[in-house]
Amino acid sequence: MVSRPGSGQGRNQEAVRRHNLGTLLRHVHGAGRLSRAELTATMGLNRSTIGALVGELEALGLCETSETPTERGTGARPAAGRPSAGVQLAEGGPYVLAVDLGVETAQVARVGLGGEVAARVHLEFGEAREPWKVATAVATLVRQVLEDADAKAPLVGIGIGVPGLVRRADGLVRLAPNLGWHDVSFGEILLAALGLETPMPLALGNDADLAVLAEHRRGAAIGVDDVIYLSGNVGVGAGILSGGHPFEGAAGFAGEVGHLNADPEGRECHCGSRGCWETQVGGEAIAAALGLPASQVPRLAEVLPTLEGHAEALRPIARDLGRGLANLVNAFNPQLLVLGGFLGPVLTLCREEVLEGLASRALPAALEGVSVAPPGLGRDSVLLGAAEVALEPLFRDPEAALGAALVDVRTRLVG
Amino acid sequence: MVSRPGSGQGRNQEAVRRHNLGTLLRHVHGAGRLSRAELTATMGLNRSTIGALVGELEALGLCETSETPTERGTGARPAAGRPSAGVQLAEGGPYVLAVDLGVETAQVARVGLGGEVAARVHLEFGEAREPWKVATAVATLVRQVLEDADAKAPLVGIGIGVPGLVRRADGLVRLAPNLGWHDVSFGEILLAALGLETPMPLALGNDADLAVLAEHRRGAAIGVDDVIYLSGNVGVGAGILSGGHPFEGAAGFAGEVGHLNADPEGRECHCGSRGCWETQVGGEAIAAALGLPASQVPRLAEVLPTLEGHAEALRPIARDLGRGLANLVNAFNPQLLVLGGFLGPVLTLCREEVLEGLASRALPAALEGVSVAPPGLGRDSVLLGAAEVALEPLFRDPEAALGAALVDVRTRLVG
Structure with missing residues (x-):
């Protein structure tokens, strides 16, 4: 069969090639380094096809091959023992900006493929929560984190985790109660604050939704496909993975489990x-x-671990935490509950009460095999999740993502 | 490029062909009748490929083509107006058995492609809930429903909806509280009661999980991809679709929302x-x-609509129903809540209280655009959902499913 460029058949083959290119990059991004044999087995393609794809990724400056793993290649999951011809991420490749927006603080990082944090800065904006003020503060952090960036490396985009309801269709922040935001188009405001002439690809998401992605890719949930990440960040919300895929709901608002009713007579x-x-x-x-x-x-996640002798006062709360987790187990039947933010320290201090509350209300069949754990990425789950969604265009179509990337942005933003 | 049979490339093309064959059948099954132009557009394949696939489905006795729609072809969604060369389901094609197991009743139907119910029977087994007794009763219904079946038509399998937790891995009924069943391998018991020498392909599922599939394919949720079907069948449970796909949880137990806590001081x-x-x-x-x-x-779904002047007594329950629906809206962010079983009549009788309870607790952003409706399939949602899962192998690989189908089963079971 002859495939003519421009014909339906040709377009189809081109789409398959682009898909395979992105998928191969996604695998190397996840594993740090993979042998060609591993890639052949994982992707179900023959060696010559893998070889051609790797060649294209090399030409794009995304991957490099080597006989022995370099320092860089031994990152996330080192290929222990026998060194073999392998594919790893290229030096000086593209990067993204990741933003973890808290209720009084913001953190910004420069993150490369493989989830490698090259630089990070943060600040407390305190009570100055007006969207334009927060955006101005974040823009300042962006300039700082770009200062020592490689001027030639392409910037693929920016990912932003927000403690609130983010509409999937357009990234509008419908509600971030603890920031006092209603219907805020924070992406546009931030672009304005950055003062760029060209738009920067931008992805906004609910903080817990981003955190569960990062925990799944390189944290406590590696290899676990049914996961709930519960964020404790003033309020409480959930990011949910089902069968390895995000469960976002019709508009992107799923997981507002902090607003499951726990007591009809309870506090306002x-x-x-x-x-x-x-x-x-x-x-x-x-x-x-x-x-x-x-x-x-807003500082509880940092403060709680430093307190001593306070476990007693937390026990009733830990029991209510466990009872609420039982609702999540009955509704979502996950394998793993990751307790982030200030909920991690509550679990560490009062594990017994949490598990007791959980067991008292969960259906035994649904509870079987459920683990409860703190985040594998410490306090970086949201930040690294923001990087993952910003990198995502590279895994869908590397060529298109590099085409849309910003070059020389450091010079333009930092001078 | 030459594709050699047995080569990786050849195997891949064969897998694509089988996938396309099943997908085309799924489209015709859903729509009743489709023109070749519609199939070309829907499947993104060219006319000659569609023509070849249709030819294969005709040869398998699954589809037929006609210039004008026949009576049969105008089923689910009639192609109004201009009759054009179209593909429709074949007469005398394969069928499945569908079982809706209630708490004191069982219903069995013979269902063909297109969801067409050819025959149905039911009985009340009352308090005789031991699994072997229920299986024996269902086997009797199966024999009855097969009596006037076409002896030559292939039986693809049997689908069974159970009011309880069904383990996805093997169909074990972990818990059906209102039947008093714990860890019952009902599929095996039913095969034994049928006394067949060859196994019948069998799919068990939670009743609400099956109902939401049927409502999505041909009921109240056509074209709506984020749906919760709430079953009221002694207990209360949910079947959940997210982005058009079942949300089942790690083991298949997701949706046990009847056991979300509503009142810490409430009844046992x-x-x-x-x-x-x-x-x-x-x-x-x-x-x-x-x-x-x-x-x-166990008869409330039938009894409630016949009662008059009882709305007053139901109002507090309707309000609690609405408040609980708010939990589902906050946790799952659906577009549509379908209230099945006895919950449908509660909605009809006390719609205002249900919606008031819902609005009082749901997050406004998540509540936007949410509809609450009774099932589009009346009391047949579970039964037709059971048929859908039994038909599913035909849509994955028609040739393999027909190869595994039972022929002449009527003679063997009915005599």
């Missing part, structure tokens, strides 16, 4: 309802139980 | 916990509110 919630789970196990409840001032609420 | 639940949503809106709570005897609980 910021959302306007009463007795939401968040009123029991959220930052304000924890601070109140520990006698901490409200100003400490 | 059969599951061993306290205050589950099911204790507020389940069959026992409804019967108690209406002063009906416990014996009526």
